[in-house]
Amino acid sequence: MLQYALQHQKAIDTITQHRELGLRSFEMSDNKWCIVEQLQDVLKILKDAMLFFSRATPNLATVIPVMDLIDQTLATHTLNNKLLPSIHAAAGLAKKTLNRYYQFTDSxxxxxxxxxxxxxxxxxxxxxxxxxxxxxxxxxxxxxxxxxxxxxxxxxxxxxxxxxxxxxxxxxxxxxxxxxxxxxxxxxxx
Structure with missing residues (x-):
């Protein structure tokens, strides 16, 4: 959905700017578009994982390496100084949530x-x-x-x-x- 919105950013901006349509409350600032773009990049790993697992039945030998890759990707995003603080926080919360469940594999x-x-x-x-x-x-x-x-x-x-x-x-x-x-x-x- 974020990818679609970014691809059609100009059309979305044009539509939300028309007062007569009553959509001004949905108009997005440049900062919000930047958040959407960065969030799309962070969430790409989850989209790829979902598409990967939709092709076949997951098993432990495939799930665990994917969880490792997601964890590593989220950790990288939390340290990326080019990302906005809100994106850092979102990636950190996602990593914390993943690890809450991932820790059970250790036992x-x-x-x-x-x-x-x-x-x-x-x-x-x-x-x-x-x-x-x-x-x-x-x-x-x-x-x-x-x-x-x-x-x-x-x-x-x-x-x-x-x-x-x-x-x-x-x-x-x-x-x-x-x-x-x-x-x-x-x-x-x-």
């Missing part, structure tokens, strides 16, 4: 297991996302423990368990499809 065993077992992510996802070594080791231990408890049989040897763990540690490819676009890029969060 989820399923989240960690999913990311480690996913062929594209594995442990390198956490390394590229700058998670601490302790956190990465905890996630790996969780997968090892879950495997040993639920899937390991008494016939397995120690070597077989080590071989299984080595699969988690294999690095995923650094050349991946960008989250929202079809071109091949190197993205540090994927």
């Amino acid at each position: 989820s065993d399923v989240y960690r297991i999913t990311m480690i077992l996913h062929p594209r992510h594995k442990l390198s996802y956490f390394e590229r996302a700058n998670w601490g070594e302790d956190w990465i080791e905890t996630a790996l231990s969780l997968v090892r423990d879950k495997y040993s408890h639920s899937y390991s049989t008494s016939n397995n040897t120690e070597g077989e368990t080590d071989e299984m763990v080595n699969l988690f540690e294999n690095k995923s490819s650094s050349m991946v499809s960008h989250l929202f676009y079809s071109s091949t890029l190197t993205d540090p969060l994927l």
Whole structure:
């Protein structure tokens, strides 16, 4: 909607300036148009995420990297000195809201297991996302423990368990499809 308004700014200004139409209360100042333009740039990441997820059913292996990307983008906007203070505040509130829900993934065993077992992510996802070594080791231990408890049989040897763990540690490819676009890029969060 913001993009449409910006594309038709001249027509909107012309219509709202006519007194006989009774739309003067909707007339926008140059400052308000600047806010609309900057807000559109900040919200673009959310629009891209919505379009991305509308193409297929989301799963943890796709949702978590998108949440990381949204968080990183909002953080960048909160530090951008070229943006108006109102946009800084809006980006900060959006980041705070996102993180209120995102923090629950830290306590989820399923989240960690999913990311480690996913062929594209594995442990390198956490390394590229700058998670601490302790956190990465905890996630790996969780997968090892879950495997040993639920899937390991008494016939397995120690070597077989080590071989299984080595699969988690294999690095995923650094050349991946960008989250929202079809071109091949190197993205540090994927």
